[in-house]
Structure formats: C-alpha cells, structure tokens
Amino acid sequence: MGAPYTLAMWQVRPGREAAFVAAWDHLAQTFAGLPAPPEWGTLLQSDADPSLFYSFGPWRRLDDIAAMRSDAGVQEALQRVRDLCENATPGVYRVVRHVDVDDRPRDD
Secondary structure (H helix, E strand, O other): OOOEEEEEEEEEOOOOHHHHHHHHHHHHHHHHOOOOOOOOOEEEEOOOOOOEEEEEEEOOOHHHHHHHHHOHHHHHHHHHHHOOEEEEEEEEEEOOOOOOHHHOOOOO
C-alpha cells in the first residue's frame, strides 16, 4: 500500500479567505512541531470559487496521523481553521497510483 495522506476540503465563509490562509499557515507550523510531522503540505484554492480550498500531504505512517489528531495543540489549530469554514471534510487516503509524466515511454 502507498503512503498515507491527509486530504481535506475546506469551504471557507465568504470574505474570510485571507484569514483562512493565515490559520492554515499556523496549522502547518503546528504540524511541523510534531515529533513525526508530515513530509510536506499543500494548500490549493479554486480559481472558479475562491472560497473553496483543498489541502493535502503525505505522512510516514498511519500512527503519525493518529498521534497528530490526538495532539491538543493541533486540535486548537484545527479549530481555528474550522471556525472560518462553512464546511470542512478531512480524511485519510492512500496513494494507489501515481504517474510521473516525464517517465512515460517515448519514441525516439
């Protein structure tokens, strides 16, 4: 099985996008302080709907995600992010396929 990822959809309250990005940055810094942090994190914002964001990042082990979710500082930082949202749907996913376009076969 592939690496575990956390992925979340965030529907931010209109006009709160900048505050959300700042709160997400704080959450990322909180993650960085964990004993077993994610390898990296990415925040995407929809061009069509600026209040719609997705965030994702890989973790080394499922146990690291469980430890993150039980951390009081993370819970506080997550609540700051959620308070700016109309809807938030976090989850844990696994990579089942990855295609690196530069590695595709070529006719030379």
